[in-house]
Each structure stands twice: as C-alpha cells, then as structure tokens.
Amino acid sequence: MKTRDKILLTSLMLFNEEGEPNVSTVDISNEMDISPGNLYYHFKGKKFIIVELYKQFEQELVEILQAPINKEINMKDGWFYLYVVFEHLYKFRFFYNNLSDILQRHPDIRKSFKRLIKLKSNTSKTLLVFLIEQQILNIKQEEMPEVTENIIIILTHWINHASFRDIADKEVMIIHRGVFQIMSLIAPYFNDDYRYVYQQARHFYETLLAESSSEAKSFR
C-alpha cells in the first residue's frame, strides 16, 4: 500500500473514532509511525486530507446512488439497498458527525454536498416510483415530494442523530436502526400483499436489538 493511501485510511479511522476536530496531522503521523515531514510531503495540511476523503466518499456514493436507476427492483432489493447506502454513510461517519462544521469550513464541499443530496433525492424518487409501478407501495403523486424529503432527512442526519441517543453498545446497531427507521417511514404505504416485508424487517431489527445490550433496550 502506498504511503499516501495509508495516510488516508489512517485518517479516516482516526476521524471516525476520535471525531475529526480532535485529530491533528501529528496524531496521524504518530499512529502511522512516520515523521510529520513525510506526511506533509503527501498532504500540506489536514484540510487537504479532508478534501481527499470527501472526494472518495462522494465518488463511492455517486456510484451507489446511480446503481438502481433503470433497473427493476422488488421490495427486498430496496431493503437490501438501504443497507448498502447506510453502510457507506457509516464508513465515512466522521463527516456526518460533524456535518455543519465541515461544510462551513469547506465551501467547495458544501456545494458538492448539495448536489449529492439532489442525487439522493432523485434516486429515492426513482426507487419509490418503481415500487409504486409494481404495486408494492401506494403513494399518491402529490405526496411524493414530502415522503422523498423525509427519507433524505433520515438518510442524511441519522448517524449524527444516533450519537445523541443511546442506541446500543454495538455500533452496528446504528446502521440496523437507520435502515429500520426508513422502512418504518414507508411502512404505511405498503400494499397489503407486501406488508410481510416490513414485518420481516421489524423481526430482524428486534432480534438484533434483543441480542444487543440492555442499554439498547432503554432506548426503546
């Protein structure tokens, strides 16, 4: 692995674990056992690392968001797809945990992030329309903008929101609960023949929650 890639990977890990504002370039070079000068040779400051990580984040998310367009999907694919999205968001959680701050410090990232949210919105709409056409969901045309926007809000803010709430000892529950929050949001729109998918999602989530800590239970 190249030093440059290793710097990015180490930074991502430290940012996620310690919170981006609490990690300096010295912390990163210490963790890697390289000199600050060596790190500086690759990145002329923390902000260049953040910009590069954001680029990776964006590129991967764009690929994920463009995947389902022009494909037929069923409800279980939709459920699975939510996991793919949330796992990606979680991989770059330092960004969501400090969203407003990072966007304020980096106007370029802010612009690009606004476009990304538009793409999220388009993909959500496309998926919902597929599911409506297959009579899996029943959402009126006029209700689409608000339903889509509520999905986007939960997608965008869940990881940060979860940090104010004591969900579970196991961090992976943040992903499970995030997916389930969105499944719950669209649950009332399921046609009767497909409600079993929501019941499966609930059963799946509740089983995992029961296996998780007692702290998790207090959240409910």
Add this chain to the structure above:
Amino acid sequence: MKTRDKILLTSLMLFNEEGEPNVSTVDISNEMDISPGNLYYHFKGKKFIIVELYKQFEQELVEILQAPINKEINMKDGWFYLYVVFEHLYKFRFFYNNLSDILQRHPDIRKSFKRLIKLKSNTSKTLLVFLIEQQILNIKQEEMPEVTENIIIILTHWINHASFRDIADKEVMIIHRGVFQIMSLIAPYFNDDYRYVYQQARHFYETLLAESSSEAKSFR
C-alpha cells in the same frame, strides 16, 4: 433594556444571520456601539454568551414541551402546536445550523441537549397517544417508537437540512415546510374522518409556496 440582555439579543441576531462561527465578540460590541471592554465586563468570552443563549433556548423549549402534557387536544391543536415548536427552533436557528460543532465544543450543552431530546420524545409520544385515544390517528403500539423517533429527527435536523436545500426566498417557508414535513409523516395514520386536516395543511402550505419565489418551486 439592560446592557447584558442587549448583548444576548444582539448576539442571537448576529449568530442567526451570519452563522455563529463567523461572529466574534468584537463584531457584537461593534454592532451595539459599545467598547469590547464593556462587553467583556458582562461576558468573559463568546462561549459564555453561547452558554447563556442555550440556557434561554432550553428554558423556553422545556416550557413549550411540557405545555401539552395532561391536556386534551384535537388535530388542529396538534398542527398549531407544531408551529409553536418550529418557531421556537427557528428563533435559535444558529444553534441548529451548527449543532454538531457547538455540542462538540460544549460538553455540558451536549449533556443537556440529550435530555432535551428525551423530553421531545416524551412529548411527541404523549401527543400521539392523545390523538390515538380520540381515534384521530391509528398507530399500532409496536410502531410507536419508530414513528416518534422519525418525528424527533425531523424536528431536530430540519432547520439545518433546509439550509442545504433551496426552499424559498422567504425564510419563513422553512418553518412552514418543516411543519408540513411532520404533518406528512403522520398523514398515513389519519383516520378517514380526519384526513381533511391533512388536506387543509397541504392546501395551506401549497398556497404559501405559490406566493413565494420561483426558486421555491424548483425545490418541489
């Protein structure tokens, strides 16, 4: 008005308009036409102003959140109540626009904010239970935790989220849309006899939106 109160009011206005990280104590004293020394006599730094504003914010919100408990309410009261909450959040929007950053810099505010979210959650649950008992809403017991949490997410993150989205020229549309997002979230749970309240909310929102800018239309 006492100088101390005037400092708080001026700070709130500047924080809301410019963003809290972009406002210094010198900016505040300049805006008030007082000396930095005079400001320093009242507050020994910006962080003390933030803590004091948070206290005001918290105190007012606690009063609002405790109001509906133990009272009978109908659906229109619920709709109106959402306005009261959102107007309060909007009054202190600098806080929501920079939430993760402020909570990271102020661990005491973070603790207190977590309690505040619990209170939000309790109030939402209480309101929903009232509306279910009066057969206005139909939400199954098992669905309550997720429905409540989705309401809390939108209440907590809408104002920040709206800043990534081009909603309207008129800032007041942020409040209207926030209220309508929550009305839309609970819309599928309305019993048939009460769906007209949701239709009224939609009509109200759409009329205001049409009166607003063309930029607003592009958001839909």
